[in-house]
Amino acid sequence: MRRVYMDHSATTPVDPEVAKLLMSYYTERYGNPSSVHSFGREVKDALEQARQQVAELIGAEPSEITFTSGGTEADNMAVLGTAEIMRKKGKHLITSAIEHHAVLETCEYLAKNGFELTIIPVNEEGIVSVEDVAKAIRPDTILISIMHANNEVGSIQPIAEIGKLAREKGIVFHVDAVQSLGKIPINVKEMNVDLLTISSHKIYGPKGVGALFIRKGVRLAPILHGGGQEKRRRSGTENSPGIIAFGKACELEGQRMVAEAERIRKLRDRLQKGILDRIEYAKVNGPVGDNRLPGNLNVSIRFVEGEALLLSLDMVGIAASSGSACTSGSLDPSHVLLAMGLSHEIAHGSLRFSLGRQNTEEDVDYVLEQLPKIVERLRMMSPLYDQAKYCKAE
Numbered sequence: 543m544r545r546v547y548m549d550h551s552a553t554t555p556v557d558p559e560v561a562k563l564l565m566s567y568y569t570e571r572y573g574n575p576s577s578v579h580s581f582g583r584e585v586k587d588a589l590e591q592a593r594q595q596v597a598e599l600i601g602a603e604p605s606e607i608t609f610t611s612g613g614t615e616a617d618n619m620a621v622l623g624t625a626e627i628m629r630k631k632g633k634h635l636i637t638s639a640i641e642h643h644a645v646l647e648t649c650e651y652l653a654k655n656g657f658e659l660t661i662i663p664v665n666e667e668g669i670v671s672v673e674d675v676a677k678a679i680r681p682d683t684i685l686i687s688i689m690h691a692n693n694e695v696g697s698i699q700p701i702a703e704i705g706k707l708a709r710e711k712g713i714v715f716h717v718d719a720v721q722s723l724g725k726i727p728i729n730v731k732e733m734n735v736d737l738l739t740i741s742s743h744k745i746y747g748p749k750g751v752g753a754l755f756i757r758k759g760v761r762l763a764p765i766l767h768g769g770g771q772e773k774r775r776r777s778g779t780e781n782s783p784g785i786i787a788f789g790k791a792c793e794l795e796g797q798r799m800v801a802e803a804e805r806i807r808k809l810r811d812r813l814q815k816g817i818l819d820r821i822e823y824a825k826v827n828g829p830v831g832d833n834r835l836p837g838n839l840n841v842s843i844r845f846v847e848g849e850a851l852l853l854s855l856d857m858v859g860i861a862a863s864s865g866s867a868c869t870s871g872s873l874d875p876s877h878v879l880l881a882m883g884l885s886h887e888i889a890h891g892s893l894r895f896s897l898g899r900q901n902t903e904e905d906v907d908y909v910l911e912q913l914p915k916i917v918e919r920l921r922m923m924s925p926l927y928d929q930a931k932y933c934k935a936e
Contacts, residue, residue, distance in 0.1 A: 545859040546905045550744075550837060550898030551693055551721060552863055557746040557794060560787045564748055567783035575782055576771065585782050592789025596753055599792040600719075600738060601729035608754045608775045609785050613720040613741035616754040617644035617687075619776065620716040620737040623762030624685045625652050628714065632682030633657040638670045638689070639881035640697075642718055645687050646877075662688075667829045668697035668882050675704050685714045691722040694878040694894055695828030696838025698726065705734025714760065720744055720752075724795035725803060725835050736760045742784065746899065747791030751784035798899075806897050807836040809906050813895060814839050816910040821917050827879060827892060837897035842879075842888045846920040851893055854916040860909055863894040 547555075556564070567588070573581030575589050593604040610616045625635070637649050639661050646661075653659040660678045662670055670688055679686075686708050691698045701717055708715035716737040719728055724745035730738055738755035742748055756762060756775065768777030817824055823844040828834055843851065848864040855862055864876070875889035884892075895909070 543859045544908050545861075546901070546908055547861045548895040548897055548901065548905070548909065549861045549863050551894065551896035553743045553749065554746045554898055555900070556748055556787075557791060559794065560747055560791045563790050564783050564787035567786050575780055576769070585786075588786045589780060589782055592786045592792075595789035595793045596740070597755075599723070599728070599796050600740065600755060601731055602738075602755050603758065606730075606755050606758055608756055608772045609780060609788075610752045610754055610776055611750055611781070612743075612752040613642075613718070613739050614644040616739040616741075616752050617642065617716075617718055618648050619754050619762065619765055620739060621645060621648045621652070621685065621687060622765050624714050624716070624737070625657060626763035626765075627761050628684040629657075632680075632684040634660070634680050634683040636660045636662060636675065636678050636683060636686045638662045638664060638699075640664050640668055640670075640692050640694075640878045641687065641689055642693060642720070645689070645716075645718055649687070658682075664697075664881055666883050667833070668692055668695045668827075668878060669829070669833070670699050670704070672700050672703045672707065676707055679707075679711055679713065683711070683713050685716060687716040687718070689718040689721070690728070691719070691726070691835050692828070692878060693721045694876055695840045695882070696721075696835035697828050698722070698833050698835065701733045701735070708736075709734050721835065724792070724799055725837065727799075730755055730757065737762075742788035742791060745791050745795045747788045748784045751781050751788045753788070802899060803836040806899075806901070809897050809901055809903065810837055810839050810895075812903065813897070813906045813909060814841075816906070817841055817913065820910065820914045825888075827882065827884065837901075839895040839897075840879075840892060841895075842884065842892045843917055844888060844891055845924045846891050846917055848890055848892050850920050851891070851916065854920065855909075855912065858912045858916075860912060863896070864892060 571584055573585045575582055575586040593607045597604045597607050635649050649659050662674050664670055688699055688704055690701055705715050714736050717735050718739045720741045723740045736757045741752040764775055766777045771777050825842050827840040852864055875886050879889040
């Protein structure tokens with residue numbers, strides 16, 4: 543049976559070159575970078591090279607990169623760290639309705655503990671309005687947190703414009719760029735960003751490592767205390783093998799991003815056209831133009847359940863998703879699709895295909911061969927579909 547992986551927004555396979563480097567720092571160069579002997583100094587030098595590689599991919603300075611255990615910790619560090627150090631200035635936070643739960647739940651936690659939260663809506667394409675953000679700003683606003691690109695529908699947000707607004711008002715601006723890193727260009731200076739979250743395992747690096755860009759001059763209260771590593775911003779012995787591998791993954795993505803984005807975009811468009819041409823009552827969720835991540839395709843297929851679609855696709859070797867990987871065990875409809883105005887019924891019938899480096903035209907054609915058959919079989923069991931056909935015939 544053919545196996546097709548189209549869930550790269552959930553995670554990616556580790557690049558062979560990255561994996562080889564990773565293993566060498568587990569088995570051959572294993573010193574603690576805080577140690578003063580040659581074993582430690584060797585790893586410390588490699589760790590600082592990785593900091594340079596990560597910084598180059600986002601247009602930052604190496605000193606502005608703080609390594610973490612992943613995107614969730616970096617998001618928490620940005621939101622909680624800003625709230626704690628700025629609480630005397632104000633207690634008002636702004637975020638959007640389609641943020642990752644690592645941001646939304648952290649903001650909601652603060653809202654239960656003395657802070658006030660404004661959640662900005664999005665339009666039917668899943669895009670935040672700069673005007674809505676401007677209207678939400680108050681004299682006591684201390685943080686705006688808006689993601690760069692949504693993990694479910696791929697919508698790219700007007701980050702530079704929101705960042706300019708935040709800079710003019712003296713408000714800390716945090717951006718979750720976990721999904722956009724390595725897929726579209728990021729320049730933290732041009733985007734007017736103060737804090738930016740990124741993660742390794744979305745760009746063919748290992749799991750368990752990420753980073754937070756902290757613009758020079760921006761202060762954060764640490765959320766972990768201990769040995770004072772990472773300039774006292776994030777205590778704990780560094781995951782040196784993971785960090786060094788993350789740096790290599792960033793270097794490789796910087797070399798391949800432009801050509802790979804164009805290739806993947808063409809595959810995505812081929813898949814999208816095929817689904818819309820072959821499956822009745824299917825619609826694309828999110829932007830349909832260029833304002834979407836190259837490999838993202840989120841579709842709703844009426845009169846079938848997303849869970850049944852996923853299980854049926856898996857039985858023929860195809861991996862996709864019904865939303866964020868972090869909430870894939872939940873039966874609740876996507877909060878992102880609901881925020882975009884979709885009904886519970888249509889949101890429940892959504893699929894996310896996220897294409898990546900190893901996908902080919904043959905993979906796309908295989909999905910287009912299997913998916914219509916699966917939909918037809920599932921719809922045969924749906925009384926709602928029978929009713930829709932009857933109404934259409936009338």
